[in-house]
Amino acid sequence: MAKYCPKCGSSNVDWVLPQTWSKWRCKDCGYIGALIIENGELAEEIRKKWKDKKP
Secondary structure (H helix, E strand, C coil): CCCECCCCCCCCEEEEECCEEEEEEECCCCCEECCCECCHHHHHHHHHHHHHHCC
16 A cells, blocks of 8 residues: 655655664655555645645
8 A cells, every 4th residue: 555745745764773673764755754644645745735835
């Protein structure tokens, strides 16, 4: 199942350390945290809002 960043909606996320899979990192926006999105439709909405917010 795909994983998405809760901040920007990117699928470019991975574990901070594979041994501690409770923290995720987004390589696009720099988010680090335990929360991760698995719903592609929700991630698309987040992505749209993120792009609209960026200068």
